Amino acid sequence: KANTATISDWKGVFVYCEFRRGALAPVSLELLGIGRKLADTRGVRLSAVLIGHDTGETASQLIGHGADQVLRVDQPELADFSEDSYSQVLTALVKEHKPEIVLAGATAIGRSFIPAVATQLNAGLTADCTKLEIREEDGLLMQTRPAFGGNIMATIVCPAHRPQMSTVRPKVMKALEFDGARTGDIIDVTPVPAQLASRIKVLETVVCEESNVNIQESEILVSGGRGLESDKGFALIRQLAEALGGNVSASRAVVDAGWISYPHQVGQTGKTVAPKLYVACGISGAIQHVAGMQSSETIVAINRDANAPIFNVADYGLVGDLFEILPKLIRKIEEKRGA
Amino acid sequence: MKIFVCVKQVPDAKDVRLDPVTNTLAREGVESIMNPYDQHALEEAVRLKEAHGGEVIAITMGPPQAEEILRLAISCGADQGVLVSDRAFAGADTWATAYTLEQAIRHLGSADLILCGKQAIDGDTAQVGPGLALRMQIPFITCVQKVRSCSDQAIVVERMMDDGYDVVEAPLPSLLTVVKDINEPRVPSLKGKMKAKKAEIQVLTATTINADPACIGLPGSPTQVARVFPPEARGERSVLSGTLDEQLDQLVEKLTPYL
Ligand SMILES: Cc1cc2nc3c(=O)[nH]c(=O)nc-3n(C[C@H](O)[C@H](O)[C@H](O)COP(=O)(O)OP(=O)(O)OC[C@H]3O[C@@H](n4cnc5c(N)ncnc54)[C@H](O)[C@@H]3O)c2cc1C
Ligand SMILES: Cc1cc2nc3c(=O)[nH]c(=O)nc-3n(C[C@H](O)[C@H](O)[C@H](O)COP(=O)(O)OP(=O)(O)OC[C@H]3O[C@@H](n4cnc5c(N)ncnc54)[C@H](O)[C@@H]3O)c2cc1C
Known part of the structure; x- marks a missing residue:
């Protein structure tokens, strides 16, 4: 000692x-x-x-x-x-x-x-x-x-x-x-x-296409939850991330459903992130999810349930249907960036 | 193959709050569970035993009631449960915890494989596994998401990295910490539950494992918790108003600094 x-x-x-x-x-x-x-x-x-x-x-x-x-x-x-x-x-x-x-x-x-x-x-x-x-x-x-x-x-x-x-x-x-x-x-x-000397040997290194980015290093994260309903719905998250110049993350429900790989999971059993901007779409805000993102600088939440707990940590909240909101939001952001 | 699985009893995270007046953990009515990652470690150990033969020993350092998770472990396929319990262990940090587990495992004989969870959901440090491996003088691999193959001499696994994964080979004995992707834990069978009920749980004290009093519990811990306090509350939330289009325009305006 x-x-x-x-x-x-x-x-x-x-x-x-x-x-x-x-x-x-x-x-x-x-x-x-x-x-x-x-x-x-x-x-x-x-x-x-x-x-x-x-x-x-x-x-x-x-x-x-x-x-x-x-x-x-x-x-x-x-x-x-x-x-x-x-x-x-x-x-x-x-x-x-x-x-x-x-x-x-x-x-x-x-x-x-x-x-x-x-x-x-x-x-x-x-x-x-x-x-x-x-x-x-x-x-x-x-x-x-x-x-x-x-x-x-x-x-x-x-x-x-x-x-x-x-x-x-x-x-x-x-x-x-x-x-x-x-x-x-x-x-x-x-x-x-x-x-x-190393007793362990690295046989191969696999870089996951999308996991090329470490979400812990991202300035902007667009995060999707079960509210996206399907793999196809989840594509909207990728589009919004692209419009914002950010990266994609997800709740555990989405990772479990296989729409994106585990390195993208935010939360207690995933990664802890603190980007400048975190946009939570169709995520209810379970404590295990919030644990992983609550120190983000600005949090935006989009959810059709006005009582979803995610709104308790959000700086800006939009209550409504994702499938209506996301395409509009993407368009408006693209316009703004283009201007 | 003799496999040790380190399991920890933790409070169910969603119930844990700090008493705002006393700044102590309000544990009343909080349920205790087996650390979720450790369930995956246990499942992997049982699968390896089923494939290669051998025995699985679940071991925990904790208060007497931690016996519950050892019985749960037995109901899920562990052959034995070992409770390392003594007042003198109280207040251990990860250094002292790793020391105590090392002494206990050495007391029980040699291990071919030690499995741990990636981290415990209360302390959240992820330090006990690597610390224990170092003390046991065996190699370790953290955040294992898949066991590809295992023989008497070596194990090949996928180690999760921040941007993908590495395929890594380690000789046995080794220590692995696992993430939840590795498997889907089974639910206890009726037969397992019966076995667990009857099982005798071995209890090891500081004296049995010949622990140096200067290395255990609070006195043996280099780190000290000076203060606990609730996290800072987030600022007021801004309200967006009007029609959806108007709300979206306000939002995009607010997001301008990030564009
Ligand atoms: C030990 C443990 C560890 C865990 N670790 C994690 C972790 O690390 N990360 C994590 O995220 N979770 C974790 N969880 C799971 C967590 O408890 C929740 O189950 C999970 O976060 C729920 O994911 P979700 O919000 O995507 O889905 P849900 O809770 O199902 O929420 C979906 C939301 O989408 C909304 N919605 C649905 N349709 C629409 C629509 N058309 N438009 C707008 N909104 C819509 C709904 O109102 C709802 O609020 C853990 C759980 C346990 C027990
Ligand atoms: C608020 C708070 C903050 C703390 N911060 C630190 C810190 O920064 N540094 C530090 O050294 N200690 C810290 N501690 C102490 C630490 O929580 C304890 O030492 C604890 O016993 C082990 O650490 P962990 O819970 O982080 O486990 P982890 O290291 O996260 O656990 C990883 C794995 O190790 C195994 N394991 C862990 N504990 C046991 C056990 N008791 N029995 C059997 N297997 C086990 C399990 O397989 C588990 O999945 C802190 C404690 C508190 C209350």
């Missing part, structure tokens, strides 16, 4: 920057935004940890977005995500540099291997945070997160262990504007072969 006496040895902020198949996950830049703030408050350095292969110019991009230094681990063995190798590489870097705070995105990858890193380090880990601040009295990281499907919020601290680790929900923190004038060090790290 970590020893209280050594806490002062831990300094600096680490941000794990997720890179997969040639692209940086946008949440990484958001983490650098909040990481910069925390590092400045603590008067310490902000390090970006970049793990993957063929990362190209990504490291300088990370500097431009706020990192003081980038620890780059670019190896062919790391081309595919593996719980084993990624957790060993990151654990070794944390042990060496002893940062007081480690942040990662609460994505499929982050939530998969970061718990293993925390366990190896005997560190606490707070899941899926939506707010991070430094407490003035003692410099502790106050980590706030929803639990019980969003019904309650909890603020968590790790007083006696280092590092303090959090996964952070995408779309909640703000990235800094890219600033090409920012300078920083890029340090290439070569892990020992044992860290690159």
